[in-house]
Amino acid sequence: MSEEKSLNFIEEIVEEDLKTGKYKSIVTRFPPEPNGYLHIGHAKSICLNFGLAKKYGGKTNLRFDDTNPTTEETEYVESIKDDVRWLGFEWANEFYASDYFEQLYVFAVTLIKKGLAYVDDSTSEEIAEQKGTPTVPGTRNRYAERSIEENLQLFADMRAGKYADGSKVLRARIDMASHNMLLRDPILYRIKHAHHHRTGDNWCIYPMYDFAHGQSDAIENITHSICTLEFIPHRDLYNWCIEKLEIFPSHQYEFARLNMTYTIMSKRKLLQLVNEGHVTGWDDPRMSTISGMRRRGYPAEAIREFCDRIGVAKRENLIDIGLLEFCVREQLNRIALRRMVVFDPLKLVITNYPEGEEHLQSENNPEDPNAGHRDIPFSRELYIEREDFMENPPKKYFRLAPGQMVRLKSAYIIRCEELVKDAAGNITEVRCTYIPESKSGSDTSGINVKGTLHWVSVKHAVTAEVRLYDRLFKVEDVANAEGDFKDHINEDSLTVLANAYAEPALLNDTPDDRYQFIRKGYFCLDKDSSADKLVFNRTVTLKDAWAKEAKKS
RNA sequence: UGCCCGAUAGUAUAAGGGUAGUACAACUGAUUUUGGUUCAGUAUGUCGUGGUUCGAAUCCAUGUCGGGCAACCA
Numbered sequence: 001m002s003e004e005k006s007l008n009f010i011e012e013i014v015e016e017d018l019k020t021g022k023y024k025s026i027v028t029r030f031p032p033e034p035n036g037y038l039h040i041g042h043a044k045s046i047c048l049n050f051g052l053a054k055k056y057g058g059k060t061n062l063r064f065d066d067t068n069p070t071t072e073e074t075e076y077v078e079s080i081k082d083d084v085r086w087l088g089f090e091w092a093n094e095f096y097a098s099d100y101f102e103q104l105y106v107f108a109v110t111l112i113k114k115g116l117a118y119v120d121d122s123t124s125e126e127i128a129e130q131k132g133t134p135t136v137p138g139t140r141n142r143y144a145e146r147s148i149e150e151n152l153q154l155f156a157d158m159r160a161g162k163y164a165d166g167s168k169v170l171r172a173r174i175d176m177a178s179h180n181m182l183l184r185d186p187i188l189y190r191i192k193h194a195h196h197h198r199t200g201d202n203w204c205i206y207p208m209y210d211f212a213h214g215q216s217d218a219i220e221n222i223t224h225s226i227c228t229l230e231f232i233p234h235r236d237l238y239n240w241c242i243e244k245l246e247i248f249p250s251h252q253y254e255f256a257r258l259n260m261t262y263t264i265m266s267k268r269k270l271l272q273l274v275n276e277g278h279v280t281g282w283d284d285p286r287m288s289t290i291s292g293m294r295r296r297g298y299p300a301e302a303i304r305e306f307c308d309r310i311g312v313a314k315r316e317n318l319i320d321i322g323l324l325e326f327c328v329r330e331q332l333n334r335i336a337l338r339r340m341v342v343f344d345p346l347k348l349v350i351t352n353y354p355e356g357e358e359h360l361q362s363e364n365n366p367e368d369p370n371a372g373h374r375d376i377p378f379s380r381e382l383y384i385e386r387e388d389f390m391e392n393p394p395k396k397y398f399r400l401a402p403g404q405m406v407r408l409k410s411a412y413i414i415r416c417e418e419l420v421k422d423a424a425g426n427i428t429e430v431r432c433t434y435i436p437e438s439k440s441g442s443d444t445s446g447i448n449v450k451g452t453l454h455w456v457s458v459k460h461a462v463t464a465e466v467r468l469y470d471r472l473f474k475v476e477d478v479a480n481a482e483g484d485f486k487d488h489i490n491e492d493s494l495t496v497l498a499n500a501y502a503e504p505a506l507l508n509d510t511p512d513d514r515y516q517f518i519r520k521g522y523f524c525l526d527k528d529s530s531a532d533k534l535v536f537n538r539t540v541t542l543k544d545a546w547a548k549e550a551k552k553s
Numbered sequence: 554u555g556c557c558c559g560a561u562a563g564u565a566u567a568a569g570g571g572u573a574g575u576a577c578a579a580c581u582g583a584u585u586u587u588g589g590u591u592c593a594g595u596a597u598g599u600c601g602u603g604g605u606u607c608g609a610a611u612c613c614a615u616g617u618c619g620g621g622c623a624a625c626c627a
Contacts, residue, residue, distance in 0.1 A: 006567050006575090033627050068626060124625055131623050135555045138623085169625055179556040181623045190625035209627050232558060233622055254558085261564085267627095309576065311566045313559095316620060320564050323577050333590060367590070398588065407586050440586065452586050519587050546588040 008312035010048070010253055014056055014224060026058035026223045030084065030091070031213065033065045034076035034197070036267035037282040037289045038083045040303070040324070041258040047307035048255070049226055050089040059092035061220055066098045067212045069196035077197070079282070083290040087300050093220075097212045098198045100219055104207050105159065107215055107245050108170060108188060112151045116244055117188060118144050119154040120171050127169075130176075131184050137177035138184045144173065158191055161204045165191050170205075174240060182237050186210055214238040217250035225250045228257040229314065258310065259318045262471040263288040264478050269485055278489060279472075285526075285537050286472045286493050296469065297514060297524030297539030298324075302331040318477055325540050329522065332539065336516040337364045337371065337509065340409065340454040341502040341536075343466060343520065345383035347429045347458065350414060353380040357457070360440065362410035365516075374505045378411050381458040383501050385519075388453050389430055391419065396549060398451035400430065406451040409518060413438035413447055454518045461501035464534040467526065468495040506534060514539070 007015065017023050028049040032038065038046075053060040062084060066072050084091065097104075111117035120127065120143045132138035146154070158168055170189035178184055188211040193204045207215075214237075217225045225238075235252045242249050259265055265288060273279050273287070282289050285296035293303065306327040310319050357379040365371035384400070393401040400406050405415045412434040420429035438445040475481045475488045509515075515523045521541040529535045 008566090031627090035627080065627065071626075127625080128623070133555090133623060136623095166625065179622095181556090184623080187625055192625080206625095208625075213627080229558070230621070231627090233556090256559090309565085313566070315559050315565095317565060320577065323565075326577060329589090338587080366585095366587085396588090409586065411586095413586095443586085449586085451588080454587075516587085516589080519589075542587075542589050544588075549588075 009314070010052065010224070010226060010255065010312055011055075013253065014052060017223070018056060023223045026053060026056055027061070027092075027221055028053050028058065028224055028226060029061040029063050029095075029217065029220060029222050031063045031065045031216075031227075032080050033068070033071075034073060034080060035068070035071040036076060036271055037079050037291055039265055039267070039270065039288045039290065040260065040263075040293065040306075041265040041288075042083075043087060043290055043303050044258040044307050044310065044312075045226070045228075046084060046087055046089060047304055048312055050091075051308075052224065052226075053092075058223070060089070061093045061095050061222070062091035063095040063216060063220070064097065065209070065213060065216075066096055066196070066198065067206050067209060069192060069194040069206065072197050074197050079291060083294075086294060087290065087303065095216070095220065096198055097207075097216050098196060100212070100216055101199060101203055101207070103219065104212060104215055107241075107247075108155065108207075108211070109152065110245060111172065111188075112155060112170075113148060114244065115148055115173065117170055117172050118146050118151050119158070119168055120144070120185075121168050124166065127187070131181065132176070134179070134181065140176050140185065144171075144185070155189075158189070158205050159203070161193070163191055165193055167191065172211075172237075172240075174237075180233055180236050182210070182233050183240070186237060210234060210237050211241065214241050214250065214252070215245070215247065217252075218242060218245075218247040221248050222250045225252045227252060227254055229254050229316070230257075254314065255312045256314055256316050259316070259477075259479065260288070260324065261318060261321045261476045262473050262478065263321060264473070264485060266479070272486075273472075276486075278486070285467070286469050288472075295527065296537050297332075297522065298328050299331045299335075299514070302327040305331065321471070328540050329543070332514055332516065332522040334367055335365070336514040336522055337374075338362070338366070338518050339503055339506055339515050340376070340456055341464065341466070341500050341506070341517040341520060341523075342383040342385055342454065342456050342461075343497050343500045344386040345456075345501055346386040346389055346427065348382045348384045348414075348455070349429060349431050350380050350382070350434045351417065351431055352433045355380060357459070360410050362440075376410060376503055376505065377457045377460040379457045379459055382408070382455045383458060383461060384408075384430070384453050384455050388451075389416075389419075389427070391427065394550075398449075399453065400432075400451070405447065405449045406453050407438070407440075407449050408455050409452050410440045411455070412436070412440075413443075413445060413449055454520075456501045456503050460504050462504050462507055462534065464500050464502045464506065464536060466497040466500045466523070466536045466538065468497065468538045469493060470495075500536075502534065516542070 030049045050060045169187045171185045174183045176184045189205045283291035283295045306324045360376045361373045389400040407413050414432040414434045418431045470493045473488045474490045522539040523536040526535040526537045
């Protein structure tokens with residue numbers, strides 16, 4: 001018997017609907033507006049919608065909610081498709097709300113004929129005024145008294161392009177005194193003489209979200225239309241349209257959107273970061289976009305795991321970004337090839353090691369016996385990390401210090417004998433002796449050391465650029481922090497190391513490989529790499545118990 | 554001041570009238586040729602007040618707090 005994971009509230013609804021026979025199978029949809037790139041918050045929605053269909057044997061449509069031509073672009077359509085595919089999901093159909101423009105127009109005419117919609121010539125200011133306030137009912141204007149015939153003619157003329165942008169709208173006739181402001185005769189259609197990314201110049205009137213989304217759901221026989229909390233008030237209107245139009249009764253359910261510490265989750269703000277040059281683009285590895293995370297090296301599986309762990313509920317939340325990083329490490333630990341790279345080199349000479357070189361073997365991944373081994377050249381002169389040596393070490397410092405012994409990973413145990421300084425007193429070289437019988441795999445020295453260091457042979461070192469990323473914002477709750485969100489940008493979110501020294505095995509690996517630079521973190525090759533220049537992105541650091549220990553004192 | 558949604562460890566999320574559990578984070582220890590991984594363990598929680606009940610996180614009432622609602626955006 002497998003361990004049963006508890007259901008989230010939407011899964012419960014689905015199971016109930018299936019059990020009672022309300023539906024034989026379910027149909028969901030992921031409905032992005034193509035006006036920006038997808039971010040990790042969308043990933044939650046994608047995993048929910050596609051995950052539900054996968055789990056309960058239904059299907060999921062990808063539907064672009066493209067009813068506002070002035071903000072939407074084909075570039076975004078393509079990026080969204082890439083991201084959904086990369087996340088590991090396949091849509092049953094690729095649809096566009098704009099596919100339904102003709103049908104939607106007919107729906108509008110139907111409402112007019114039923115006396116449930118009218119053409120209003122008021123300005124947007126007038127409409128806003130007449131709306132009232134949450135505590136004061138709105139009022140209907142004289143345009144609401146137009147006859148059905150007149151409305152029909154006017155609406156046809158709107159479509160025909162006889163009127164200027166903003167001069168007329170089509171409104172539903174519902175209830176100007178409703179507690180729900182959205183029911184106070186909401187606008188259904190507006191005039192926009194704008195070029196649409198798919199329908200071109202065929203239309204100059206475009207439906208509003210509320211007159212496109214639910215109807216699109218109905219057309220596609222969506223059984224469970226899942227959206228975020230801010231659409232709760234829209235549900236009344238969603239249901240009103242279904243009732244009056246007598247179309248397939250899709251049901252809307254709302255869940256709380258994902259918020260994550262130290263990041264923003266707004267397409268508008270993300271776009272601002274891109275446009276104002278705070279990042280290099282939508283796929284900058286510091287961005288919370290799916291493409292940014294992909295470039296940074298986050299595996300799709302880790303993102304799916306994350307979405308699974310955060311759960312689905314209706315209360316607002318702020319998820320610790322540490323959980324995402326945990327999921328990334330968990331996955332990468334299993335698959336990453338171990339390599340050695342020195343970021344801040346300090347020369348180390350093994351005085352009793354002969355000239356020449358030998359080739360050592362090291363496991364590609366201790367977690368995976370099938371990952372095999374690689375060859376690492378070893379010689380008399382090596383680079384180690386500068387921070388791995390201290391002349392006057394504190395307590396519990398297991399690394400190199402005068403007279404102290406450490407193991408060089410997959411090689412020998414060495415002892416620090418002396419150090420060399422320049423005129424300014426900076427340490428320029430560490431001189432050690434090695435213990436020949438301590439060779440990894442055939443150690444007969446009987447010596448136990450606490451520390452193990454990574455290293456690279458000077459003669460064989462390959463120069464690489466390494467990009468280290470930190471969080472893009474300095475405050476946990478960016479959206480609710482005081483002032484403009486850009487005031488909280490972390491100016492030190494990117495550190496570029498132009499001359500790191502890497503072991504030569506890194507030259508042979510493929511672009512899709514994931515690495516763990518031993519004791520440093522997880523890395524992947526960046527797309528900026530070329531034949532003569534390796535560029536690595538740090539995906540995430542390793543957990544660092546020493547940093548925590550060192551901070552204590 | 555109207556209507557709607559919500560409230561369980563630090564953060565998330567279960568328990569659907571019957572022992573408050575899980576994950577991340579934190580802390581302690583063991584293992585380790587990565588101060589990684591793994592393993593073992595510790596601490597921390599039901600918003601308040603009444604009520605129903607043998608028994609309430611759960612049901613009822615009421616209060617408090619947080620969020621949303623008046624775009625020709627989605």
